[in-house]
Amino acid sequence: xxxxxxxxxxxxxxxxxxxxxxxxxxxxxxxxxxxxxxxxxxxxxxxxxxxxxxxxxxxxxxxxxxxxxxxxxxxxxxxxxxxxxxxxxxxxxxxxxxxxxxxxxxxxxxxxxxxxxxxxxxxxxxxxxxxxxxxxxxxxxxxxxxxxxxxxxxxxxxxxxxxxxxxxxxxxxxxxxxxxxxxxxxxxxxxxxxxxxxxxxxxxxxxxxxxxxxxxxxxxxxxxxxxxxxxxxxxxxxxxxxxxxxxxxxxxxxxxxxxxxxxxxxxxxxxxxxxxxxxxxxxxxxxxxxxxxxxxxxxxxxxxxxxxxxxxxxxxxxxxxxxxxxxxxxxxxxxxxxxxxxxxxxxxxxxxxxxxxxxxxxxxxxxxxxxxxxxxxxxxxxxxxxxxxxxxxxxxxxxxxxxxxxxxxxxxxxxxxxxxxxxxxxxxxxxxxxxxxxxxxxxxxxxxxxxxxxxxxxxxxxxxxxxxxxxxxxxxxxxxxxxxxxxxxxxxxxxxxxxxxxxxxxxxxxxxxxxxxxxxxxxxxxxxxxxxxxxxxxxxxxxxxxxxxxxxxxxxx
Amino acid sequence: xxxxxxxxxxxxxxxxxxxxxxxxxxxxxxxxxxxxxxxxxxxxxxxxxxxxxxxxxxxxxxxxxxxxxxxxxxxxxxxxxxxxxxxxxxxxxxxxxxxxxxxxxxxxxxxxxxxxxxxxxxxxxxxxxxxxxxxxxxxxxxxxxxxxxxxxxxxxxxxxxxxxxxxxxxxxxxxxxxxxxxxxxxxxxxxxxxxxxxxxxxxxxxxxxx
Numbered sequence: 001x002x003x004x005x006x007x008x009x010x011x012x013x014x015x016x017x018x019x020x021x022x023x024x025x026x027x028x029x030x031x032x033x034x035x036x037x038x039x040x041x042x043x044x045x046x047x048x049x050x051x052x053x054x055x056x057x058x059x060x061x062x063x064x065x066x067x068x069x070x071x072x073x074x075x076x077x078x079x080x081x082x083x084x085x086x087x088x089x090x091x092x093x094x095x096x097x098x099x100x101x102x103x104x105x106x107x108x109x110x111x112x113x114x115x116x117x118x119x120x121x122x123x124x125x126x127x128x129x130x131x132x133x134x135x136x137x138x139x140x141x142x143x144x145x146x147x148x149x150x151x152x153x154x155x156x157x158x159x160x161x162x163x164x165x166x167x168x169x170x171x172x173x174x175x176x177x178x179x180x181x182x183x184x185x186x187x188x189x190x191x192x193x194x195x196x197x198x199x200x201x202x203x204x205x206x207x208x209x210x211x212x213x214x215x216x217x218x219x220x221x222x223x224x225x226x227x228x229x230x231x232x233x234x235x236x237x238x239x240x241x242x243x244x245x246x247x248x249x250x251x252x253x254x255x256x257x258x259x260x261x262x263x264x265x266x267x268x269x270x271x272x273x274x275x276x277x278x279x280x281x282x283x284x285x286x287x288x289x290x291x292x293x294x295x296x297x298x299x300x301x302x303x304x305x306x307x308x309x310x311x312x313x314x315x316x317x318x319x320x321x322x323x324x325x326x327x328x329x330x331x332x333x334x335x336x337x338x339x340x341x342x343x344x345x346x347x348x349x350x351x352x353x354x355x356x357x358x359x360x361x362x363x364x365x366x367x368x369x370x371x372x373x374x375x376x377x378x379x380x381x382x383x384x385x386x387x388x389x390x391x392x393x394x395x396x397x398x399x400x401x402x403x404x405x406x407x408x409x410x411x412x413x414x415x416x417x418x419x420x421x422x423x424x425x426x427x428x429x430x431x432x433x434x435x436x437x438x439x440x441x442x443x444x445x446x447x448x449x450x451x452x453x454x455x456x457x458x459x460x461x462x463x464x465x466x467x468x469x470x471x472x473x474x475x476x477x478x479x480x481x482x483x484x485x486x487x488x489x490x491x492x493x494x495x496x497x498x499x500x501x502x503x504x505x506x507x508x509x510x511x512x513x514x515x516x517x518x519x520x521x522x523x524x525x526x527x528x529x530x531x532x533x534x535x536x537x538x539x540x541x542x543x544x545x546x547x548x549x550x551x552x553x554x555x556x557x
Numbered sequence: 558x559x560x561x562x563x564x565x566x567x568x569x570x571x572x573x574x575x576x577x578x579x580x581x582x583x584x585x586x587x588x589x590x591x592x593x594x595x596x597x598x599x600x601x602x603x604x605x606x607x608x609x610x611x612x613x614x615x616x617x618x619x620x621x622x623x624x625x626x627x628x629x630x631x632x633x634x635x636x637x638x639x640x641x642x643x644x645x646x647x648x649x650x651x652x653x654x655x656x657x658x659x660x661x662x663x664x665x666x667x668x669x670x671x672x673x674x675x676x677x678x679x680x681x682x683x684x685x686x687x688x689x690x691x692x693x694x695x696x697x698x699x700x701x702x703x704x705x706x707x708x709x710x711x712x713x714x715x716x717x718x719x720x721x722x723x724x725x726x727x728x729x730x731x732x733x734x735x736x737x738x739x740x741x742x743x744x745x746x747x748x749x750x751x752x753x754x755x756x757x758x759x760x761x762x763x764x765x766x767x
Contacts, residue, residue, distance in 0.1 A: 044619050047732045050719040050752070054622045056660070057719065057757050061668050076756040083617040183740040221734045223754025344740075348747075351737035352754045386749050387718040387728065388757060391711040394704040396643045397695065401651075404718070405727065407749040 003029035003252060004552065006274050006289040008259050008304065011111025012534050013521040013541040014295030015241030016154070020545035021293075022248040026552060029252045029287060030245075033279060033296075034107030036255040037114070039238045043228030045080045053079045073102045074486060081226045084108065084115045092441060094431045099445035101328075102485035103299060109255055110237040111297065112488070115226045118207045118234050118354065119379065120160045121531035122151050122171045126365070131527035134373050136451070137327070137422040140526045141498040141507035144171070150539035157244075158235035158538070159213050161355075162205030170202075170360040170377075170531070176210045178203035179219070179353045184341050184382035184410045188470040189357070195469035199362050204379060206355035207235035207535075216240070223352025234354065256280055258437045262292060262308040262517065264317040270516050271308075271317075277437045291516045291548055291557055295541070298328075298522035299428055302493040303442045305504075305519070306430050318494070318513050324504050327495055328426040328446055329528040331487035332376060332418035335456045335479045337463025339472030341382060341410045348384055348407055356381030359414065359466075361530050363458070372454040376418025376530045378463065384410055412472060416459030419530045421451050422492050426484070446484035456481050489533055491522035509544035516557050520544045625663040628681075635685050636661060639706065642694060643713040649727045652717045660716035661709065673708070673761045680706035708761055715759050724751040 004026035007017045018028045050056045057078050064072035064082075071077055071085040086105040095101045106112050125144040132139035148171070155174040164172040181189065181203060189201035208225070209218045216232035216239055225234055232239030245251040260275040263286060273288030294301040302325055310317035318324055361375035385408030390400060426447065430440035448456075460479035467475050484490070497503025500512035505524050511517040520541035522533060529536075551557040627633050640652035640661070652658075665677055683705045687697040698705050717723040724730045728751035 042617065044617055048619065049721070049730060049732060050724055050757075051721045052619065054620045055664075055668065056715075057753070058664075058668065058715075058759055075758070078756050079619075080756065179737055180739045219737075221737045222732060223752060224756070346743050347740040348743045349737070349739055350741040351734035352752070353737055353739070384749075386753065387714070387751065388753070390714045390718075391759070394699075394702055394707070394710075396698075396704065396710065398645060398647055400714075401644050401647070401727070404714075405748055407743070 001289055002273075002287040003027040003289045005029070005291045005293060005548070006031060006287060007293045007295055008274065009033075009111060009295035009297060009300065009521065010109050010237050010242070010253070011106075011295065011297060011521070012113045012116065012237070013537045014111070014293070015113065015237030015245070016538050016541040017293040017295055017518075017520060017545050018245040018251055019241040020542050021549060022245045022250040024546070024549035025250070026549060027250045027252070028245065029254065029289065031257045031259055031274070031276065031287075032109050032111075032253065032255045033258045033300075034109065034111075034255065036253075037109040037238060039228065039230055039232075043230050044083070045227045046230060047222055048080070048227075055079045070102050071104060073483070074104050074488070076226070080224065081115065084226070084228075090436060092433070092435065094433065094441055094443040096443075096445050099426075099447045100483040101444040101446040101490075102483045103442075103444065103490070104485060104488045105297070105300075109253070110242070113236040114228055114238065116236075116534055117532065118225065119358075119532035120155070120158070120162075120173075120205050120207045120535040121358070122173055123147070123529045123531055123536055124169045124171055126169055127527065127529040127531075130374065136373060137527050138495070138497045138499070138502050141496050141503070146507075147536070147539050147543065150543040151535065153542055154535060154538040157213075158207050158240055159209045159211075159216070160205055160207050160535075161203075161210045163203050165200060165202045165360075167200060167202070167360050169365055173205070175205065179206075179208075179210060179355060181357060182349050182382055183347050184344050184412060185357050187341065187344070188382065188412055188466070191470040192359075192466050196362075196466070199359070201357050201359050204355040204358045208354045209233050219354060221351035221353065223354065225354050258439070259296065259304050260284070260307065260437070260439055261304060262317075262514075263288075264308055264310055264514065266310055266312045266317075269317075269514055271514050277439075279437070282437060290552060291518065293541075293545070293548075294517065294519045294523070295521045298490045298493055298525075299442055299444065301519050301521055301523045302428050303430070303439075305494060306428070307440055318504055318511050318517065320513050321501055321504055323495055323497075323502060325428040325493050326424045326426070327422035327492040328428060328444070328484070328490065329420040329422055329492045329525065330446070330484040331489040331528060331530070332420055332448075332452045332455050332459075332481065333416065333487035333489075334481045335459035335463070335477070336413065336415040337460070337467050337475065337477045338411060338413045339467040339470075339475040341412050341470060341472050344410050345407075353381075357414075370454075370458060372451045372458065373421070374419035374451075374455075374530070376416050376455055376459055378414040378416050378459070380412065380414035382410055382412045384408055412467060412470065414463050414466070416456070416463070417487065417530055417532070418452070418455045418459065420484075420528045421449065422495070422527065423449055426492075428493055448481050448484070452481065489522070489528070491525040491528055491533060494519050494523035495526045496524050497526060508547045509540060510547075518544050518548055622663060623667050625659070625666040627659070627662050628665075631685070632681055633658065633662070635681060635688060636709070638688065638694075639684050639698075639709060640713045640716075642698070643710050644717045644723075650722050652713050652723075655717050655720040655722035657713050657716035657720065660720065661712045664712060664716075669761065676708050676761070677712075680709050684709070711759070711761065715757075718751055719757075727751075 363375040494504040644652040
């Protein structure tokens with residue numbers, strides 16, 4: 001045995017698996033397919049000015065079109081952050097033109113924990129109870145009460161700022177004080193509450209420190225978190241879980257190791273180890289452990305499971321349900337409202353707040369009041385226009401220069417994020433094409449259905465109504481959805497459920513078909529809810545790790 | 558500047574010396590004020606990487622702007638005159654001294670697509686003609702109220718405010734504010750911040766106004 005537990009993936013959930021298992025006395029071998037990241041030296045663009053970047057932040061556009069075809073579909077890929085995203089040319093996957101899916105990835109130690117948006121919301125009792133009861137999906141095998149203590153455990157460790165808002169559809173947690181709303185956000189909040197029967201607008205709950213935790217420092221408000229944070233002010237594997245796991249002395253990390261598949265023993269229906277490939281030399285070998293945690297990201301974990309065969313059937317050992325790869329979800333994101341808010345011109349935020357406001361779901365809370373099922377929330381913020389507004393217009397000379405010396409009008413932006421239903425035909429399968437390491441590529445097909453399209457239209461209409469209520473001018477709204485994947489909340493494809501004929505994982509994130517395999521990243525999600533999902537992945541991981549540790553102590557695993 | 562060979566946008570201002578020294582110093586000041594323990598935590602974070610095989614890639618580094626070939630002398634001179642008309646010097650330097658000419662030449666060679674280059678060529682021809690016609694260029698560069706070179710105007714704005722001069726002298730560049738005030742009072746002399754923390758994008762798809 002190389003360790004008690006092998007954890008595949010070092011991102012948001014993998015770091016948590018490593019931390020919880022090592023702290024419970026078990027040795028962990030953590031496998032990361034990408035490069036090592038040293039937070040003392042590898043956040044190379046942190047605090048750089050625009051003129052210190054080769055393209056001033058506009059990015060190497062022609063190289064992106066060639067090598068970052070998918071990643072560059074994400075708004076904001078630039079020379080300030082491109083090193084956190086995969087080279088698509090070197091990491092191909094297949095999709096279909098009529099069912100396009102944009103797979104946004106980061107292959108390096110810490111994964112997308114370095115680049116995530118940090119919004120940290122609990123799922124609510126309603127989210128757990130409504131799945132499977134309205135003709136969409138299957139029931140969750142757990143309820144809110146099962147996860148609530150683990151949400152608290154995670155929130156206390158990572159540090160989440162926010163308010164106790166007392167909103168049943170968005171349960172409160174363990175919060176540090178929020179950064180706070182600016183005066184225009186307060187204005188919009190008041191106007192929306194007055195016009196729409198007390199509809200709340202709250203501070204976004206965000207995994208950024210406003211008070212220190214150990215050596216991690218409060219936010220210094222530099223702004224572009226996506227470049228990495230050497231003060232550990234937001235949660236990442238580097239700032240939080242990996243140092244904790246390391247401190248136990250029971251963590252071994254291997255970087256530049258691609259996992260091919262799990263080694264399944266049909267005699268025992270257990271996994272005995274992991275087939276690995278040196279990312280550089282392509283040398284193949286195996287490592288073994290009592291238990292395997294898959295945290296390779298939703299599609300990464302599913303790709304490994306699909307490629308892990310039961311030698312007796314010649315099919316994936318984990319797919320007797322035929323649910324593996326199916327029910328891929330991504331949040332309904334793209335519809336927005338953007339408008340000018342007149343006034344407040346003697347005020348301006350100082351410092352760059354790493355979060356914004358949140359409008360919790362207000363649809364279908366008590367029965368059904370919409371043309372779609374479930375619901376959505378909005379994230380947003382108010383800010384003043386800055387010099388880029390000078391790119392428009394025809395004025396030149398000192399009048400232009402002096403105009404741009406001052407901030408421009410306030411603008412309010414709100415962008416919807418809504419629940420996506422699980423559909424069997426939104427699906428990842430293995431292709432006949434192989435990747436650079438000889439593994440079958442993933443083939444991903446995804447399309448929106450009528451529920452998501454109706455939700456998107458409603459997001460735009462409600463955004464317009466709320467901005468109008470706030471006295472906004474020049475209101476722009478959008479109601480279109482791009483390809484799936486661009487919310488970067490891909491989930492499902494190895495869902496939890498009590499029925500082994502319908503689900504890949506049980507209530508403890510344990511494979512129905514192999515008791516010593518756990519999947520606790522986004523693949524496990526039974527339903528997507530509308531909330532940003534990372535906090536839930538962390539809580540599910542901590543809960544599953546505690547269960548696995550107990551089972552190992554009892555000798556069951 | 559002559560077109561004798563490839564140059565880099567920031568050759569003349571050597572931002573890698575000046576800029577980094579300045580900003581690192583500011584950051585260090587703030588770190589001291591906050592009794593900040595980066596080295597300890599960062600060392601702890603760094604220690605965990607125990608390679609059993611392979612070995613990590615070299616750490617990424619930030620590349621320099623790519624070398625570019627300036628426009629032919631006549632076009633280069635016209636562009637330099639134009640950018641300083643769009644953003645002239647007053648109590649702070651204008652676009653010419655901020656190196657915007659070189660920025661546009663670099664973007665022309667390395668960033669634009671063929672259609673955008675054609676538009677820049679056409680606009681530069683109009684600018685040359687306007688200058689050749691004599692008279693006040695602030696008049697001859699317009700068709701009525703419409704500026705004749707909207708793409709070059711937009712590139713000038715983006716190049717100026719992302720330059721060291723535009724970002725840190727003309728506007729306020731505070732890379733590590735260290736505090737947040739949600740709605741601070743704005744004084745009459747307070748300049749706008751220059752940093753776009755969510756990233757900036759520039760569309761030249763339909764010229765200015767796009």
